[in-house]
Amino acid sequence: MRRLAPIFTRVPWLPSAIWVLSLPFAPFARAADMPTPAVAQTISPSDLQFFESKIRPLLTNNCYKCHSRDADKIKGGLMLDTREAWLHGGNTGPAIVPGKPDESLLIQAVRYTDDELKMPPKGEKLSDAQIADLTEWVRRGAPDPRTLVAKGSSSSYGGVGRAHWAFQPIQKPALPAVSNAHWIRTPVDAFVLAKLDANGMTPNAPADKSTLIRRVTFDLTGLPPTEKEIEDFLADPSPDAYARVVDRLLGSPHYGERWARYWLDVARYSDTKGEPPKQPNANNDPRFPFAWTYRDYVIDSFNADKPYNQFIVEQLAADKLLQAQIAKAKAKDKNAPLPTDESSLAALGFLTLGPQFEGRMDDIIGDRIDVTTKAFLGLTVACARCHDHKFDPIPTKDYYSLYGVFANTTVPDEQDLPPLHTKLPRTAELLDYIAKSDDLKKKHAQVSADYAAFQQAQRKTKTREPEKRKELQKRDREVDKEIADLDSTHAGAIPRANALYDVRQSRDYPVLLRGETQNKGDIVPRRFLEILSAEPKKRPEWHEGSGRLQLAQSIADPKNPMTARVLVNRIWQQHWGTGIVLTPDDLGNQSSPPSHPELLDYLAATFMENGWSIKALQRVIVLSNTYQQAATTNPKYAETDPDNRLLWRANLRRLDFEEMHDALLTITGELDRTMGGRPVLITSEGFASRRAIYTTIDRRSPPELLTQFDFPSPDVASGRRYTTIVPQQALFLMNSPMVIEASRKLVDRASFAALKTDEERVSSLYLAVYQRPPTKEEITLAVRYVKANPTGSAVDLPTPVANEPALSPREQRKDAKQANNPKRPAPGRYAVQVGGNYNTHVMPDAWTKLAHALFQSNEAMFYQ
């Protein structure tokens, strides 16, 4: 067992190797020899005729079954359906050397001269005439008219395999010419308008001010605007009124809470381990008591507008940055004090807080590779675990290069995780925690020692004592639970980072053929992905430590064509509901073509120029006229572009679970704006009034309510939420006490009680729920609804359930107690389920019903 870290001294877990580095990282040159998109060949008519009559049918009939994009399974990584594909070749290299049949693998294969390479296989040898045709075709230079360009994208963004647009360097395009220069407020508008111009469309008129402030406030903070904020904005006629709202929102601490949640989806964040490790030397408790320190790190990072390249490196190698910082200080002054704030280490939770797969390392590493490559690179590298990636140029070897990086790391025991702050005020609570923690440490050490002794004894005597083994395992689990309980609940518990560190002696790992542990192939060096490397053949190998820092630097390199594009697409998607590329976690060959490729590149290039500032990127987006359009539809445009890919209007967005939950609390004035700290169960009794981001996420069983509202699986990176609309969501809004009681609270406000007229009352509820005043028509409608509220004998009470069990004596006492409550109206007792318990409910009055109706309506649950 590792020692518990002493509190007021240095935490001894930082390894000795010290590094020096500084951000931003030295760019590496990208070689000019990257494969370029194939230039259209000029083919002579006779060559074309020869190809079409002899070669195309031959390839289609004999080779495509295994060697084309449409193959069930592409064999040997080789595709023969485009020129680019056979030039790139398969696992054994280019298939054809134009003009040189004897050097072309394809010709060797069909000739059946090499025993190892006979194609087509299984003796289905081509006829001599066919072989002669192929040979002649290659001799002529293999003239090939076939090209494959991703549908719907402009030609410069075509290409497959290596030629895929996302693998090409990011170049900042010039702003396009447009029909109406006055409409251009930010560069976004130029690219959008140019596309609309080309399609003969014009953008919508701007949204009205109350729509706009609701949209941008939800969008940037996840909360509705307050009445005061709306008033101020409506009353401000200055041209920069909107820009000031945007600045205020970007500066709000609630901004970080909103945008962090998106990143937590991507980082498959959870407060539990899934299947906890089973090994007796690991903590078997299912909880991660300190997961929240990663959540808070993400919130803080967004609020501080931390440069995204730094955000990347911290999440993969914060420990290395810290070491470098210490080394730098020590180099200047040998006696320089060590930093006491090591909270950046919490960033490493990105890697460590994944599912634990009962402690199976292969799967844990697989998860880390998956989340890292999807989140930052928009690539599904984990697909290459058992075989070369089927669509992207990612060989299995690359997977095991990254495998080596993560295999050379280790996660400390829960009690040895590094504290965020190495100096803490000496409080009674802290001392109590330390005492209890020390006790548990001793207890744990004792169990471990007993277990080791038991194992040794068994080996010696060759006996089996399953009962005793079970007993020891049980004791171990109990101590693990006690530790997790203490760390999860004790007021003085020291917040710790879910860090990991490098093993002392790092080494390279072999490829596991077909992903099978027993089936070891070649050892591969730790290094970056071939497709994203400047010189694939001369990729630097990483020998220092695990290679995490080098991996992080390669990802955050401005020359990396994926990183900025992926992030820009993610941010764009969160502002619009859909991205420029529809699949945020996969910008590889299987992604749909970007709707505005030049815009994506322009934003990616300027994003890096602006120091990787996410807030600067968002300003360009939300200040654009494109963003400020109304959502009004246009039947003609809706016909040709039903999904608004060209952005001729603003999109209608359904509130996600967090927005809905937080909005209910904000509107009723109950929102607890406390930030950070341990998670709470927001679905528990009393409807904890914290923001939804602070709820406990148990990946074994995510809260039912959240999953009904499309909360994504916390087991894998999810860059985009489903937006399903299912009856269970309606049931929640129709019937749940949370929503009905929220409605009542609106009506119970003193300010509401003071209102004199029905018109004022309707207006008050509209302002609260919709953040806009009602129209005359709406007032009439609402008042009519309120007036029609049944009274007396017409009151429609809920039908009692026939077989509802009789009240227990305890329930009877509770009921009697509540009956004395003067606020409780006379008729009937109705059970209201609150977190599994039953309370007596208060019948809603007409105004409460109106407020409840507003909450259920589309306008409350969407913003436009």
Add this chain to the structure above:
Amino acid sequence: MSSPHDDQPDHHHHHPCCGISTNIEDYFQTRRQFLSRMGMGLGALSLATLFDPKYLIGAPAPAGPTLGSSPLAPKPPMFASKAKSIIHIFAQGAPSHIDTWDPKPTLAKMNGKTIDGGGTAMGSPFKFQKYGQSGLEISELFSKTAAHADDLAIIRSMWTDIPAHEVATVFMNTGSLRIAKPSLGSWMVYGLGTENQNLPGFIALRGGRLPPGGSANYQAAFLPGVYQGASINTQAPTVPQMIQNIRNQYVGTREQRRQLNFVQQLNELHAQNLERDAALETRLESYEIAFRMQAESLDAFDIMKESAETRKAYGIPERGNGGDQAKQLLIARRLVERGVRMVQVWHDGWDHHQDLEARITTKAGEIDQPLAALLADLKQRGLLDSTLVIWGGEFGRKPTVDKNNNATDEKAGRDHNAKAFSVVMAGGGVKGGTVYGATDEFGGASVKDKVHVHDLHATILAAMGLDHTKLTYRFNGRDFRLTDVAGNVVQTILT
């Protein structure tokens, strides 16, 4: 609308790699296109039902009259089939096949002796006898169910990949060992829709404890969320406690209808300048389904609506605890009767490492009578032909004494065994009185006509009129299916 039956290009199904990013565009785009092609104001459709008096008095609504556009709308099978719905009893914990459905007289003769592999043979303490005209040999543990022998098909040659409960349980439900994939029921509703638009198409009935793997067992995974199984804790004493927020405890249905009408008026106003947006209309529709669900669920899950005689036949005690499985099976019958596509019934506690004789007697005792009653009940109502009833666990057990547990001989149990187990099927599309496949003489491994979990899935889909190689969903760039790249239909046990 792209139906899963369309001959979609199926290039990638031989590619067992993971896919995780979310690509649901296809679904929503086609849905939108469908709506616009139909020129459908869903609002208008639903409003037609707004003032329908039959909803005001809480009577069950007719099954799915106005919801042709719903992703839950019934779809025809790919080929003619008898089975329309499924009741799947998941005997979780890995029940011993040797003591239930797979008689091993040779093993009994070797009792206490060392058999190949070094274990101590453990013959079944239970008597087997032949039942029905077909003469199926069944253990006394299932003597009541055995009365329906001529309706049963027993697969005695099941096998699976990993003998660990959680993995194997999720595997039995999703066909996937690691990656989150849609469950059998989700695929079923995706492929066939559901007959009753007032209830979820896939319902999992469970006790208070979640099954190992939790909701992974009834998840929609990358299929649209509407296909997710609704998991319901049937141990809750009343229907409103079973289904969250199913009941409005503040106002009655009439008053709720009045409010909902007002809400829909608000929605109409809101949509005025937005035109018919698919999302808005779907939401409008979802409220109507939710509204109807309230009445329908309260009725469908309420076993007190059954006669005392029926409850007694299933084995539900009139007072006190117990009869959980009986209650579940009776609810299951009420649900398939109402057109729910698939009901899964969770029956846990079959993990008998020790004290097998006593414990398996208890477990079988909990399900034998209800299962027999269910088959009789379905038959009597003419529903057995259209209901595929399945009983089975996640793997089987060994023919030898479990040595990991120092149990005395009288308290012996059996260890896990992925190489052999039995699954029993009855009803829709199943050839009754059949035995398929066999294990070796001791029951240690399936040897004849082996049936893998993927094969079982293929067979279940086939019984429901679905071709497992054609029921695909495009996700993350490839077409996924329940049976991954495998699966052979066991035609012999199908009619």
